[in-house]
Amino acid sequence: MNSIFIHKSKDAHYDIPLHQKLGTEFLIMLLALMTLLCLLATSTSMVLGKALSQWTSGLENSLTIEIPAGNNAPALATSIERALGEIDNVKRATRLNRDDISGLIAPWLGGLESQLGDLPLPTLIQVDLRIRDAETIATIRKTITNLSDDVRIDAYETWLTDLMRLTTTIRLVALALLIIILVITAMTIAGAVRSRMAIHHEELRLLHIMGAEDRYIAKQFRNYILRLSLRGVVVGSCAFVLLLVLFFILKPQTGLLIPTDHHSLASYAFIAAVPFILIILSFLTAQNTVMRVLRAMP
Amino acid sequence: MIRFEHVGLRYGIGPEVLADISFTLKPGSFHFLCGPSGAGKTSLMSLLYLGRKPTRGLINMFDDDVGSLTRTELVPLRQQIGVVFQDFRLLNHLSAFDNVALPLRICGRPESEIKSHVHELLEWVGLGDCMNRLPATLSGGQQQRIAVARAVIARPRLLLADEPTGNLDDEIGMKLMSLIEQLNRMGTTIVIATHNLNILEQFRYPRLVLNHGQLRVFDPQDETNFDGDAA
Ligand SMILES: Nc1ncnc2c1ncn2[C@@H]1O[C@H](COP(=O)(O)OP(=O)(O)O)[C@@H](O)[C@H]1O
Ligand SMILES: [Mg+2]
Secondary structure, three states: OHHHHHOOOOOOOOOOOOOOOOOOOHHHHHHHHHHHHHHHHHHHHHHHHHHHHHHHHHHHOEEEEEEOOOOOHHHHHHHHHHHHHOOOOEEEEEEEOHHHHHHHHHHHHOOOHHHHHHOOOOEEEEEEEOOOOHHHHHHHHHHHHHHOOOOEEEOOHHHHHHHHHHHHHHHHHHHHHHHHHHHHHHHHHHHHHHHHHHHOHHHHHHHHHOOOOHHHHHHHHHHHHHHHHHHHHHHHHHHHHHHHHHHHHHHHHHOOOOOOOOOOHHHHHHHHHHHHHHHHHHHHHHHHHHHHHHHOOO | OEEEEEEEEEOOOOOEEEEEEEEEEOOOOEEEEEOOOOOOHHHHHHHHOOOOOOOEEEEEEOOEEHHHOOHHHHHHHHHOEEEEOOOOOOOOOOOHHHHHHHHHHHOOOOHHHHHHHHHHHHHHOOOHHHOOOOHHHOOHHHHHHHHHHHHHOOOOOEEEEEOOOOOOOHHHHHHHHHHHHHHHHOOOEEEEEOOOHHHHHHOOOOEEEEEOOEEEEEOOOOHHHOOOOOO
16 A cells, blocks of 8 residues: 555656556546545434434333323322333333423423312322333233233334334445445446556556566556546545534534434444545556456457 | 468468478577568467467477477476567556566466576566556556566577567667577577567567568678568
C-alpha cells in the first residue's frame, strides 16, 4: 500500500501510459459517490434499527392483564398474581394502583381526573418477563383463562411483530442497496479497466512479446485503479463526515427523535469497514479483469 | 535449437502468406532473412518472436515444442528473445533510458544493475546525451538505435531484427552491425530481415530467402549453390 501514497514523483514505472487522462478518471467521482451512498445506507439502517429497538424495548418483555371493574376484581387480581408467581419465566407482576391508571388515561380526560373517583376503572396488572417467548405467553393465557373468561391479556403481539418486521425490512433494504452499489462499482471498474486495456493494446502486446508476466502487467493496472479508488473513497468518506457534522449541528433544530449514541461496537466497525470494502473490491476487480483479458492474448 | 517443420501461416481466411516452411537455426548462427517486399519477412519474424501461432506445422524453440506450451510457459522463452521491430514500437511516454531498461525491468533485475547497464549501452550507441529524452524528440536514426539497444540489453539467446538498418546512415549502420556481431560472438543466434544490398554484400552470412511463401536457404560462402539472385 505504501507505494500508492509515496508515489508522487513522476509517473515512472507505468510502462503502460496509465497516467494519461483518457476518461477513466471518472472512477474517482464514482467511488466517492458510491462510498457516500454505502455509508449513508449502513448508518441509516443502523440508526433506524436502534430507534425501533428503543421504542420496543419497553414493551418487549412485558404484557398487561386487564381485569374488568366489578365486585370480585380485587380477589381475582390476587389469585392471578399468585398464579403468575408460579410461572418460571415471570419476573414480576405489578398491580397498577388507581393513581397509575388515572395517570395513564389522563391525557384522554383533559383535566377531569378528579372525578375519576366515581368511575369504575379496570384493574391492570403489568407482567414483566425474563425472556419473551411464545410458550410463556401461551402458559399465561391458559392459566388466566382458567381463572376467569372476562380477563383481557394484551401482549402487544401485532405491534411487536410489525415493528420487528419493519426493522428486518430496513436492514434487508440497506443490505440490498449495499450489494447493488458494490456490484455496480465492480462492473464500472471492470469496464474502465477493459477500456484502458483496449486503448493501450499496442503497449500491452509489446510487453507481452517481451516476456512480461501477466502479473507484471496486472500490477500496473491494479495500482492505477487502486490510486483512483483511494482518492474516491477518501473524498466520499470526507463528504460523509461532513454530513454527520452538519447533522449534529442541525439536530436540535430539526427535533428528530433519532438516537445517535449507544450503538454497538460492531455497527461502528461495519461503517468503518465500508471504505475498505470498496477499496478491496476495486483492487480485486481490477486484478481479475486484467488477468481475464490477458488470458485471451496468445 | 530453432526448428520450423512444414510451418504455414495465413491471416484470417486469406491465402497462405507462408506455406510449408522448414528450416533449422543452429545456436550462435547468423542469418539474413531476405526477399521482396510483401514476401512475408515480417510475418515469419512474428512467428519467431512467438507473437503469433502458425496455422499449421511445428515450431521448436530452445528444445521446446512451442505449440504444446501454455501461456505461462512461453514467458521465459519470450524473455530470451530480443526484437527490433520494423516500426520500432518504442513507448512514447518513456524516456530513452526507460525504453531500453524495459526488458531488464520485466525480468525483475535490480534497479542499480539496470542503471549501469543501460547507461553503458546508450553511451556505446552514441546516445549518452539523450537518455532522458522522449522518443518523439529524437531523429529516426536515434530512435532506431534505441530500438536496437532495447533488443540487445538483456543479452537474448535469439535476436530478431526487422529491417534494422533501413533508417540509418552507413556509419551508424555499421556500428550497429558490429554491436550485433559482438552479441553473436557471445552466443546469440541472429536473424536479420533486410533488403539492403550493401549490408548483404558486406556481411556474407547465410540467407533465408522468402519468395511466394516458400523459403530457401542460401549460403554465399558455399559457391556450389550460389545463384546470384538471392537478394
Ligand atoms: N496483420 C495482417 N493481417 C492480414 N494480412 C497481413 C498482415 N500482416 C501482413 N499481411 C499480409 O501478409 C503478406 C506478407 O506481409 P509481410 O510479412 O509484412 O511481408 P514483408 O515483411 O516481407 O514485407 C502481405 O501480403 C501482407 O499484406
Ligand atoms: Mg516487413
